[in-house]
Amino acid sequence: MNYKKQILVILYATFHFCVLMGLTSCAAKQDLRPGEKDAAFVALADTQIVIEANQNTRGLPMYRLGFGDEIEVKVFNHPEFNEQTIIRPDGRIALEKAGEIVAIGRTPHQIDSLITKRYSRFLRRPQVTVLVRKFGVKQFYILGEVKNPGVYELYDGMTVLRAIASAGGNTGYAQMNSIILMRNEFYRNPIVMRMNLTNLPKDPNPVRDRLLIANDIIYIPRTYIGELNGFIERFVSKLIAPPLDLYLRTILYTRILN
Structure with a gap:
């Protein structure tokens, strides 16, 4: 139990270290919630796309702002309040008139409402538009028993299993029935999930595999046999001749399996 707690503490610290160092940022598809009054504009490359509020977007996930996103705030008939800002590594934006606002994990519509409320102190019925x-x-990050642990770019449709493949696959000592996925989607308390991905390619129901979102951390622990083998390699093999070393491994593995 203490071993598992240590793993979770390490992962939690790793996540926040990466955030504070500005290594993480988030991107996803832009979307609107049904019933919004204003149109939203998204600048993608050099083309501006207008998404009308009356379009049928039911069932589609809403885009939530992430690290490094650049947003523009416009106030109708009050250009002196217009600003352009980038979400900082601490998840906040700073506006000259509205002060600091936690933007990470929120939709543009929610930021619109927060800024409108603050500008109501200075303006009468301000009309605010937030553009991404x-x-x-x-x-995303993948650590532990993979051949190439590290930081990888997140593409649409990336799952835990595909992430493992992107990292060169798991090692021979990967404990695939106890994979840990840590997520901090809304920049509050992290969500830690334990996953069992053994025999998943043969499973016709892929519900056990999960889609990744930006800044996810995947940790694949080492099996008990892997830990034991590492102990033998580090300590026992230095004291015992190779034939006896192999004999000792065979005895220990047989007892474990039985």
Whole structure:
């Protein structure tokens, strides 16, 4: 139990270290919630796309702002309040008139409402529009028993199993029935999930595999036999001749399996 707690503490610290160092950022598809009054504009490359509020977007996930996203705030008939800002590594934006606002994990519509409320102190019925001008880079982290652990770019449709493949596959000592996925989707308390991906390619129901979102951390622990083998390699093999070393491994593995 203490071993599992140590793993979770390490993952939690790793996540926040990456955030504070500005290594993580988030990007996803722009979407609107049904019933919004104003149109939203998304600048993608050099083309501006207008998404009308009356379009049928039911069932589609709403885009939530991430690290490194560049947003523009416009106030109708009050250009002196217009600003353009980037979401900082701490998840906040700073506006001259509205102060600091936690933007990470919120939709543009929610930021619109927060800014409108603050500008109501200075203006009468302010009409605020929040535009996402540029998306940050989406990344995820994979640690533990994979051949190439590290930071990888997150593409649409990336799952835990595909992430493992992107990292060169798992090692021979990967504990695939106890994979840990840590997620901090709304920049509050992290969500830690334990996954069992053994025999998943043969499973006709892929519900056990999960889609990744930006800044997810995947940790694949080492099996008990892997830990034991590492112990033998580090300590026992230095004291015992190779034939006896192999004999000792065989005895220990047989007892474990039985």
